[in-house]
Amino acid sequence: MFIDTIAAISSGAKVNQPIGIVRMSGIDSISILKKIFKGHIPPFDTNKKFIQYGYIYDGDKLVDEVLVMIYYANQTYTGETMIEINCHGGIVVSNWILELLLANGARLAKNGEFTQRAFLNGKIDLTKADAIHDMIFAKTKSQVELSANKFLMKTFNYLEKIIHELEFYIANLEANIDYPEYLDIEDINNEKFMHALIEISKKLEKMIQKSQRNIKIFEGIKIVILGKPNVGKSSLLNALIKEEKAIVTDIEGTTTDLIETSIQIDNILFKIIDTAGIRQAKNKIEKIGIEKGLKYLESADIIIHLIDDRAENEYDNQIVEKAKEFNIKYIKVKNKSDINFEQGIINISALNNDINDLEKILINDYKDIDYSSEDSTNNIRQLSLIRQAKASIDESIQALEDGMTPDIVIIDVNKAWESLKEITGDVNREDLLDALFKNFCLGK
Known part of the structure; x- marks a missing residue:
């Protein structure tokens, strides 16, 4: 859980438009809202979302007539209590409300920090975070389709099957190496193992080919x-x-x-x-x-x-x-x-x-593409990791062909597993997360 509360303008920060949205997320969201909002704030209820009508005040000065959306922790995008203040459009109004939130205890969110909190609080995995980023920056309907289908988690589920298969072989091979005396551990012969690795390599190669085409369409x-x-x-x-x-x-x-x-x-x-x-x-x-x-x-x-x-x-x-x-x-x-x-x-x-x-x-080459395909991605980060995984699998195959022992072969299989897990964020590095989320818009 994060100890600070963040705020940013989600809509209406740079242009005049009919409605502006100021977003706030964190443990102190309700107490900060109470300092500037005159209207009913319902009691905590994790099973409900609330829309409340009222007014934003700066001391005795009326700032705007607003609708406030209140989401309590479990029901929110970020996994924390979250507030969205829907105000009249205009650069001045949105910024004034944001200044009031910051003056009363919130801090300005970094680019992508709402989505980063969603990931770190377990609301989304990195494949969905990537899809959200790509949706925001889409320029064509085909790009939107490519991104939207990733919300359905088809690519994630496809990769999960490969990950689980690798986990099966890693677990059994390591158990056979460390505890050869146990007879109830499944014995993995080289022929079966080789066949499985070759099939995984083919699946990853197919993903690479389809993903290269998708990335061309997206970029x-x-x-x-x-x-x-x-x-x-x-x-x-x-x-x-x-x-x-x-x-x-x-x-x-x-x-x-x-x-x-x-x-x-x-x-x-x-x-x-x-x-x-x-x-x-x-x-x-x-x-x-x-x-x-x-x-x-x-x-x-x-x-x-x-x-x-x-x-x-x-x-x-x-x-x-x-x-x-x-x-x-x-x-x-x-x-x-x-x-x-x-x-x-x-x-x-x-x-x-x-x-x-x-x-x-x-x-001609792009008109009949299935944008809902599960075995592809339109994200460069994910494609790079799939390539790394395939390279490691191919190294494992070569090691088996060269007669290497399981304790040597398993090293590259583990590398492939880690690369695929990094796609979803189950294996992650802090520097990778910072680099990923800073490319999002402010307020997302």
């Missing part, structure tokens, strides 16, 4: 537009984002630096980078822009290689080779052309906004 699928100068890259960018973001002229090399922007196509977020035209640079600035474009190519998810009726040159070939080298989805698009269809090339007219065929191809 935005990176598209790099490449091609010769004056091929129409800026026109294509403007057509995709439906506005004049880039300067369009007939002069070669108008774009000498990168232009970055984001778009949504069918609720999928794409991050687009329009690059300087690929050619022999005429000056240092243009050279830097071209080099940046080729460097961004390496981290792209999709390359749009824009061509026209001009013959392709060594720089066009370089784009194709880079796409193959880094295994990047490659889309060849022909602009400013009315010629017949060519195999493997999408024809568009960027200036006329005729890009429907291109948009269909861009979303």
